[in-house]
Amino acid sequence: MRRTAVLPRPARGPAVPALALVTALVLAGCTGSDDGDSGGSADSGGSDDPAVAGAVTAAPDAARTLVPDADPVAAAVSTSRALYESSDVAVVAGGGDVDAELLGAVAAVGLGVPLLLGSGDPADVLGAELDRLGVQTVLAVGDAAADLVPGGSDDVDVVAVPADAEALAEATGLDLAEPTTVPDAERAAAVAGLAPDALPVLTAEAPPAPASPTETAAEGSETGASETGSEASETESEASEPAEATGELPEVQRPEPLEDVVVLASGDAQSLAGIATARAAGAEVLLTGGVVDPRGSAEVVERLAAEPTVVVLGADLAGAPGIDWKLDTVATGTQLPGGGQLLFPEHTLIALYGIPGSGALGLLGEQDLPGAIARAQQYADEYRPLVDNTVVPTFEIIATVASASAGPDGNYSAEQDVETLRPWVEAAGEAGLYVVLDLQPGRTDFLTPAKQYEPLLTLPYVGLALDPEWRLKPGEVHLRQIGQVDIDEVNQVVTWLADLVRENDLPQKLLVLHQFQVRMIVDRERLDTSRDELAILVHVDGQGSQPAKQTTWEVLHRGAPEPLYWGWKNFIDEDEPMISPQETIETVQPTPELVTYQ
Known part of the structure; x- marks a missing residue:
């Protein structure tokens, strides 16, 4: 049995409490030690220039780390804890704002910093993680994201950016490619494919437009039509105004990538922020295509046979019964005729x-x-x-x-x-x-x-x-x-x-x-x-x-x-x-x- 750590649900409160021992499989914590002996963290980022922000990544001490959080906010925090020792900058997006999450993922990967989600609770886990990381500047992506950043710390600056590609590029200095519309089922895969030198503008697939009320418009009074037209004109005028960022983001120096860390996820949208943080840290992300058994993927079997450090992300996968012995089987690299380690329906x-x-x-x-x-x-x-x-x-x-x-x-x-x-x-x-x-x-x-x-x-x-x-x-x-x-x-x-x-x-x-x-x-x-x-x-x-x-x-x-x-x-x-x-x-x-x- 390989050494496995399980990250418990982050405690709620303004400070980071001692981690509870939630399972007999927990043998070690997932963040690096203070003396820099955790996965090369001493050379994994940071900056000596006080004018330049930096981050320090660290591979988990355990061969495997399970992140079984069902709540997306908690899962984002747990992934950050697993892969980052510190970060002067963090990206925060409003949980449930899909466009903000996708653009936040692009920004996080481009900058090399964690993506966290706001929950609206000032005493929630987000504030505790910002404190642990030592965040000095938050890039809040989305109309409501700035309001979701916990208050109470005068040392944290908030740079608010609407869910707009031009505003994001201006605030971060990132070179963004052409927009890419991502269907709902492909969001996680799109984020898993992000790289610092390949940053498309990811946008959510728009919902179908409601049917046009033709008859209602035809029956409207002249006065009503005039008032409606006036209101529409004002709305269009407001929409045409360019979106702008508030605040100034410091220059960010990317950390050293975690090249021998593999993050497994099923591809569920609940794990999107965690996937973005993994890519920001330079970890490889492998998706199991919705299958909650790692034995089902020939690619996963082949990769894990090389014995990388593994982080399993998501309640559906990390919390699946028997995940440890299944990972033991995957690590052998042995495949069935036709590939993978599951017979059906493949x-x-x-x-x-x-x-x-x-x-x-x-x-x-x-x-x-x-x-x-x-x-x-x-x-x-x-x-x-x-x-x-x-x-x-x-x-x-x-x-x-x-x-x-x-x-x-x-x-x-x-x-x-x-x-x-x-x-x-x-x-x-x-x-x-x-x-x-x-x-x-x-x-x-x-x-x-x-x-x-x-x-x-x-x-x-x-x-x-x-x-x-x-x-x-x-x-x-x-x-x-x-x-x-x-x-x-x-x-x-x-x-x-x-x-x-x-x-x-x-x-x-x-x-x-x-x-x-x-x-x-x-x-x-x-x-x-x-x-x-x-x-x-x-x-x-x-x-x-x-x-x-x-x-x-x-x-x-x-x-x-x-x-x-x-x-x-x-x-x-x-x-x-x-x-x-x-x-x-x-x-x-x-x-x-x-x-x-x-």
Whole structure:
């Protein structure tokens, strides 16, 4: 487990109180020490010229710092505390004033100083952070921002700037590029892309204009029209007056950038000010695209494998359950076939089913190993134009095969040796395939053979499938009865497999439950779907006519626990008829995450 610090919600009050120990994971504070030994802060900014304002950045002492604040004002303060020791200048924008926040972000990144948000409460956390930073001048962006700066300190000058690009450029001396209109969903990404030498004027997307009251205008009296026209003229006259800044901003010397600090955020707009402060400090910002699990981004996995100092920003991401072990997994750099460490919805798996060396049980064994890999890739290629996500060719290998005889162990199942399967499994992984080991356990429980294949299941690209059709009760034999399994037995496998993933810092692992009758999984509604280490998928593998298969598909979806993913099987010889890849994607709804061919 890496060293992790959690920044608690900033205390409200005029001064900075001692930080509370809010979690057992807190091992160190996030600001630098007084002797300058925190992440190179002694050389990270500031100015010896009293006429020039400066700032001092500092990488957090802990390898990871969590900023789980839900309140944007508090999140902005916490990010500032994590990355800055001091700053003579700070930018303040009114929380909720989108244009002011966007222009404030541009100013903060351009100047290299924190962006904070005003809340309107003079005793709020903003004043405490201004005091901690030693701020002497506040650049207040937006019509109401100056009023949001806490009073009570004669040493703090306020330079008020309207949310206007020309006024901001005049007050700061920054060279601003052409305006860029930013849709609501892209604000965080736009701010994350800011750099001191690339400062576009970011403006919010304007809301739709209200419908013109044509009839009302036509029915207005001459007197009323004249008065309205006069008022409009005065308004236009006022609007045409150039916006100006009040006060004078000192020259600001940028601090040294925090080049090996990575700030993770989901891209939620609540974290915009914190993202701006991170970019102002020179930290790299990576967005997870709205996904609140860092394992879902191939870019994040690759970057964090280099072991930078990490700050996780936002209640949705930093406060997500299991964030520490997920970051441990990300830090390994191991990726699934197709990228990232989450299976779905990023990927669609297209699988060949069967057993190596025999074509009797499916397509996989109809050719040698190189031929099987090529065939799986060919089937996957047919789906690439049909879906938007990444298509991954897959093997589903029958590891334990239902047997007509009891065998030496009396369990009516023939177990393939681990070392016999290893060449197929490892060659598939090297070729970019995912592999699923299928269990047909006979009269034994599912957990027993699952543990037998642990050496293969510790590979990052190998999942597990349970086939209740072949799970016999005492006295039953295959093909006379269709087997079934109680949910408690399934949940035992869920717990064991999820623990295996966690203990080995593995990417998310697939657990497939084969089912074509409701009775095959008893009490399925009690399936444990709480373990994020697994992606659990119900594979509807009935054969026959398409109307019958669609009915089974619909019935098995009823009352299914969540989250669950879904698989569909196409039987080449038994389906009447087998549908094409395009028909599979278009007619099987919701679209399956796994399509298997047998």
